[in-house]
Each structure stands twice: as structure tokens, then as C-alpha cells.
Amino acid sequence: MIRYNTSKQCHGTDCLIIPVFEGQKFKGSHFYGVTLDRSIEQLVEGDITGKKMEVCMMHATHSTVRKVLFVGFGKEKDLTLKRYKETIGTAVVYAQDRKNQKISIALPLEVMKKWDMKTLGKETAVAVEVASYAYDEHKTDEDARVLPITHVEYILDVKSGEKKKFELGLEVGRVVGQGINLARHLGNHPPSIMTPTYLAREARLHTKKLKALNVKILSKQDLEKMGMGLLLGVARGSAEEPKFIIIEYRGSQKPTEKPTVLVGKGVTYDSGGLSLKPRDFLIDMKYDMLGAAAVLSTMYVVATLKLKRNVVALIPAVENMPSGSAFRPDDILKALNGKTVEIKNTDAEGRLILADALCYAMKYNPKEVIDLATLTGGCMIAVGLERSGLFSSEKNMVESLLRSSEACGEQLWQLPLGEEFDEVNKSEIADIRNSAGTNADRFGQASIGASFLEFFTKDKKGNPLYPWAHIDLAGAIYSGKGKAWMRAGANGFGVQILVEYLDRKYIWE
Numbered sequence: 252m253i254r255y256n257t258s259k260q261c262h263g264t265d266c267l268i269i270p271v272f273e274g275q276k277f278k279g280s281h282f283y284g285v286t287l288d289r290s291i292e293q294l295v296e297g298d299i300t301g302k303k304m305e306v307c308m309m310h311a312t313h314s315t316v317r318k319v320l321f322v323g324f325g326k327e328k329d330l331t332l333k334r335y336k337e338t339i340g341t342a343v344v345y346a347q348d349r350k351n352q353k354i355s356i357a358l359p360l361e362v363m364k365k366w367d368m369k370t371l372g373k374e375t376a377v378a379v380e381v382a383s384y385a386y387d388e389h390k391t392d393e394d395a396r397v398l399p400i401t402h403v404e405y406i407l408d409v410k411s412g413e414k415k416k417f418e419l420g421l422e423v424g425r426v427v428g429q430g431i432n433l434a435r436h437l438g439n440h441p442p443s444i445m446t447p448t449y450l451a452r453e454a455r456l457h458t459k460k461l462k463a464l465n466v467k468i469l470s471k472q473d474l475e476k477m478g479m480g481l482l483l484g485v486a487r488g489s490a491e492e493p494k495f496i497i498i499e500y501r502g503s504q505k506p507t508e509k510p511t512v513l514v515g516k517g518v519t520y521d522s523g524g525l526s527l528k529p530r531d532f533l534i535d536m537k538y539d540m541l542g543a544a545a546v547l548s549t550m551y552v553v554a555t556l557k558l559k560r561n562v563v564a565l566i567p568a569v570e571n572m573p574s575g576s577a578f579r580p581d582d583i584l585k586a587l588n589g590k591t592v593e594i595k596n597t598d599a600e601g602r603l604i605l606a607d608a609l610c611y612a613m614k615y616n617p618k619e620v621i622d623l624a625t626l627t628g629g630c631m632i633a634v635g636l637e638r639s640g641l642f643s644s645e646k647n648m649v650e651s652l653l654r655s656s657e658a659c660g661e662q663l664w665q666l667p668l669g670e671e672f673d674e675v676n677k678s679e680i681a682d683i684r685n686s687a688g689t690n691a692d693r694f695g696q697a698s699i700g701a702s703f704l705e706f707f708t709k710d711k712k713g714n715p716l717y718p719w720a721h722i723d724l725a726g727a728i729y730s731g732k733g734k735a736w737m738r739a740g741a742n743g744f745g746v747q748i749l750v751e752y753l754d755r756k757y758i759w760e
């Protein structure tokens with residue numbers, strides 16, 4: 252765990268991070284209690300421009316501060332919360348990559364005018380925690396691994412009341428950041444380790460210290476008894492048994508309060524099954540459980556922060572593989588609610604396992620249901636790699652989720668549901684089909700997937716069983732070398748949106 256403290260001046264550190272705005276004028280050689288070896292005006296012009304994410308490392312003559320790292324915020328008027336976090340993160344990654352383990356971060360006055368001190372503390376801590384995480388445990392060369400950051404000092408010259416608020420925010424942000432990193436860590440495991448059984452064990456492990464959380468794991472036998480035919484169908488091709496993970500949290504004072512149910516897609520590897528994916532499309536399919544990872548991690552945060560809400564997480568966990576026992580295109584499977592599904596493409600497996608979970612959610616008489624799933628490649632085609640798709644006909648939920656998204660900088664974009672998409676899912680021989688199986692489902696693929704899910708949130712007459720929203724987070728990874736502010740792999744999308752949503756919704760309403 253990184254140790255935090257706050258201070259008015261920098262006393263001693265490996266690296267002092269000073270964020271600067273574009274066009275900002277500097278004078279002298281003294282910053283936050285640190286003296287540089289030259290006055291800043293003497294620097295070669297252009298060394299520090301303040302342009303967004305630009306970094307410039309300098310050495311200080313101060314006895315206890317070795318290096319100063321200037322990092323650019325860009326123009327002051329353009330500084331959003333997202334940019335703020337990315338800038339702080341960029342500086343932390345840069346400093347940590349150069350083996351600095353004790354760092355100080357100066358908070359300029361302008362930033363304190365933009366957000367209240369609690370929000371600022373929270374978001375700063377999230378940025379720091381998220382930036383300091385690396386998935387490098389499989390590197391056997393110790394030198395190739397990132398050194399952990401041991402200590403972060405936050406430098407802010409404010410009255411003690413304001414400082415207290417900032418510190419409160421830091422502690423909340425630390426937990427949120429750890430939750431995001433938990434989701435990333437689960438997602439980054441190789442698929443031969445991260446099986447449904449392993450995911451279930453992790454759910455137990457990360458919740459057992461939190462008393463308000465109750466975990467139940469349903470085995471294959473339990474699922475057979477209950478009739479979760481879709482989850483079982485997808486599982487048939489794999490040597491790994493499916494699991495249905497249930498995490499319940501009671502935080503409300505009113506015992507009768509209806510819970511918010513979160514559903515997370517937990518396909519620990521998606522080969523496509525018999526409708527096998529082409530070579531290049533198999534890569535990164537270990538991440539097909541990021542919905543599950545986000546939901547599990549959200550429960551960890553919600554329980555650690557003791558939110559006064561009732562929340563339930565449902566995670567259908569399964570591996571989608573081809574084999575002699577695998578389910579086939581042309582099969583008909585029966586869902587938990589008795590509805591039949593014609594299989595046209597075994598690669599449209601996420602909607603199947605989620606449908607069973609959406610039926611199971613009825614057990615809780617939910618206030619609302621939100622599912623998170625890496626559901627369609629089409630969602631990435633539609634909104635790119637830096638946003639996730641949001642689908643819902645509940646105005647309130649859409650508005651609150653979009654506000655939560657804005658409040659933390661994880662970007663959501665609303666995409667449509669509609670009868671033109673329902674048409675594609677109509678089957679001649681069963682109640683619904685999981686894909687058109689032809690090119691007909693190429694257009695509006697993300698919406699067609701969402702429409703399939705919607706079918707299971709409605710009764711016979713087509714009325715909603717509960718308010719429901721679906722988030723397609725197919726792009727929740729930073730592939731290649733990652734980003735300057737976040738190293739490569741799963742990016743933990745969804746955790747903070749859900750936490751903000753569960754925490755703040757009632758303040759807005």
C-alpha cells in the first residue's frame with residue numbers, strides 16, 4: 252500500500268511533480284520549497300511549455316529533493332477531470348519508470364478552484380493508484396519489473412479545514428483506485444489461470460474480510476437443477492466447469508430496501524466456440540470477463556466505503572470453447588425463464604449467459620439492473636476504443652449514468668435500442684435467436700446484442716420487469732504499450748462509474 256501524507260511544502264522526496272499550464276509564466280528558481288539549480292527563465296525556451304502531457308525532468312540542488320518533474324496540463328480552460336487525472340497519471344508513470352519510489356505532487360491553486368477539495372483528493376488518489384499499477388509478475392528478470400511507489404506526498408497550501416476535506420477524498424480515492432486495479436488485475440491474468448473456478452475463488456478471497464458481503468457460488472449441478480440452460484449450453488465445449496457467482500451487499504438501514512443488481516459478463520476465454528474466431532480475433536479474448544471483473548471490484552469498493560445501499564452482483568462465469576461436446580449453431584437452448592433460443596452463432600455467447608443472469612435477477616425484486624459486458628466488437632466500431640456504449644430506455648438511469656460518467660472521466664455514449672434491432676433476433680423455430688448468423692447482424696451489431704438482452708428484461712406482454720441498463724465495454728483495454736497514464740492491459744472501465752452512480756444518484760434525484 253502506498254503511504255500518503257499532505258504538506259504545505261516539499262521537504263524531501265525522490266521526485267517532485269509540478270503540473271503547469273500552457274502559457275503559464277515562471278519566475279525565479281524556487282518552487283514549493285524546492286530550489287532548482289538554475290532560475291527557470293534561464294531554461295532553454297521550449298523545455299517546459301505546459302502542453303498537455305508534456306514532461307520535463309530536471310535536477311534540483313535542494314539537499315533532500317533530487318529531481319523535479321514538470322508536467323503539462325494544457326490550457327487552463329481545457330482542464331477537465333479526465334485530463335487532470337491523465338496528467339497526474341502520466342507524471343507518476345514517468346517518475347516510477349525511472350525508479351523513483353518516493354514522490355511528491357504539487358497541487359496548483361488553479362486546480363483547487365476548479366473542484367471541491369474532496370473531489371480533488373479523491374480523483375488525485377485514483378489517478379495515482381491507477382498509474383502505479385503494473386502487471387509484470389510473470390517477468391522473471393527483476394530489473395524489468397516496475398519498482399513500487401512507497402510514498403506520495405501531496406503539497407497544498409490551504410487552510411486546515413480544506414486540507415481535511417482533501418485528505419478525506421484521498422482515502423476514498425485510494426479505495427476506488429484499488430478497486431479499479433483489482434478489476435485490471437483479474438482481467439490481465441492469462442486464461443489458463445483465470446478460469447470460472449479461479450474467478451469464483453477470487454470473488455471469495457476479495458470479499459471475505461468485508462462483513463457486509465455475502466458470497467454464494469453455484470456449481471454446474473446447481474445450475475442444472477435450476478435450469479440455466481443458456482449458461483450450461485455455452486459451457487459444454489469447455490473442460491472447465493461454469494460457475495454462477497453471487498455477491499450480496501447490505502448497506503441500507505432499511506432491510507426491505509430493494510437492491511440494485513449488477514450483472515457482469517464473465518467469459519474467461521472466448522474462442523468463439525464452434526463458430527471459431529479467425530486467428531487475429533482470438534488475441535485478447537482473455538479480457539472477455541471484464542464486465543465480471545468490474546462488477547466484482549465495484550462490490551469490493553461499495554463494501555469498503557460502506558455505502559448505504561443494497562447491491563447484488565451476479566456473475567455468470569464460463570469458458571467458450573469448441574469440442575465434441577460443444578453447443579452448435581442450429582441447437583435450441585432453454586433459458587432460466589423457460590424461453591427458447593435458437594443458436595445461429597456460438598460466438599454470440601455473452602448475450603446467452605447474461606440472459607440467464609437477467610432472469611435470475613428477478614429473485615431479488617430489483618430496484619434496477621445494470622449489466623456490464625464485453626458484448627460486441629461492433630460497439631468498438633461504433634464508438635472507438637475510449638468509450639463504452641450505453642443502452643437503456645429508462646431516462647433516469649441514462650441521465651444518472653451519463654452524469655456518473657462525466658463525474659469521473661470514464662466515457663459513456665448512448666446508443667439506440669429499437670424495433671429494427673428486435674427484428675433481427677426473431678426466430679422461425681424458437682422464441683428468439685442469438686444472431687442472424689449472416690451478414691444481417693453486421694449493421695448495428697451492438698444494438699442487436701442489447702436488444703437480445705432487453706428481451707429477457709420484459710414479461711410476456713413486453714412490459715419491463717425492472718428498470719434496466721446495459722453497458723457494452725468491449726474496448727476496456729489499452730493494448731500495445733498502453734497509455735502514458737496507464738500501463739497496458741485491462742483499464743478497469745466501469746468500476747468508478749458504478750461507484751459514482753451508487754454513491755451519488757440519490758443526491759441528484
Ligand code: BES
Binds near residue numbers: 596599600601626696
Ligand atoms: N466477446 C465478443 C465481443 C468482443 C469482440 C469484445 C472483440 C471485445 C473485442 C463477443 O462474444 C462476440 O464474439 N461477439 C460477436 C457477435 C456476433 C457473433 C453477433 C462479435 O462481436 O463479432
Ligand code: MN
Binds near residue numbers: 597600
Ligand atoms: Mn463471442
Ligand code: ZN
Binds near residue numbers: 521598600601
Ligand atoms: Zn464474448
